[in-house]
Amino acid sequence: YAPTRCAAAQTSTEQGVLPPCHHHEAVHDPQLVPCTCPLFSCPWEGHLEVVVSHLRQTHRINILQGAEIVFLATDMHLPAPTDWIIMHSCLGHQFLLVLRKQEKYEGHPQFFATMMLIGTPTQADNFTYRLELNRNQRRLKWEATPRSVLECVDSVISDGDCLVLNTSLAQLFSDNGSLAIGIAITTSKVHNAEDEM
């Protein structure tokens, strides 16, 4: 596994247009999605509708069901780069949680967590995801709109537009080397978030 780079992948990802970051160089059928599992350099590509079964069957990614779930990421001590992946089935859609340990600054691994909808960016805008850590009298919550798997998880993480944890905080939230991440998905309402503060 080697991290891919895709600084220019933020545009033209609506309606299945392929970002230039996923293991492929050739021009593609815009209806096809490359394998979205960041763990593997996988040559597979297919339509959005069959991404879930590919991830499940080929990469053995588990699916957790329910409005609120807890994902237990084990062996947090593993050296960077390492990814933890789970699918979350909820509200009639499947979401992909990616937790990545990466050394953005050499010698200082950090943890980055984000959720992607296995669907289009337009569909993704209808949802809000929440990641929650809760341990040792500390609680950290991150809420945001999920990105689409048609966008690039690498750019989300390199931008830092996700839940970011340094190693010492990850240890405070871990139990025996495992990090329990509470995950909740809701449908987003049209409102001005600032009004709630």
Added chain:
Amino acid sequence: YAPTRCAAAQTSTEQGVLPPCHHHEAVHDPQLVPCTCPLFSCPWEGHLEVVVSHLRQTHRINILQGAEIVFLATDMHLPAPTDWIIMHSCLGHQFLLVLRKQEKYEGHPQFFATMMLIGTPTQADNFTYRLELNRNQRRLKWEATPRSVLECVDSVISDGDCLVLNTSLAQLFSDNGSLAIGIAITTSKVHNAEDEM
């Protein structure tokens, strides 16, 4: 302003024992507290009861009142190291919010935010503080037990045991260079936080 260092300051801070990190080298009356304002190398020291009036009068630190307040930190573009400080009067106590911009990794400034009780560590254990950022369809909440001003804010920040923001996330949460931080203090109940997840 030059950041002070106090890696060994985490012990013996109960009941007014002075940590070795605050601008002073001599042995102290354990009832005296040095100036807790991290903005200034201030030679002042005094009892806990007069810290608030010292911060207010000498350092012009404002006090905001109320269970839930919003602190607007302006000019987030200022170069590191920079501190933003406010006092928060709530539940019969005064708390100190410290927001610090610091380059832990050279060339990569980060923002660190924590709350300290102007009181003893035992008193601090009775409270929970929450810092909340809310903008651009993103929300970040950090909840923890406040530290006592008898402990060292520098060690809290160097440990990363606080709200940590990279620059890009700080920009997403900022409006016109200002960061609105929602602050709430509650009395903590004796409970197992993990049970709530």
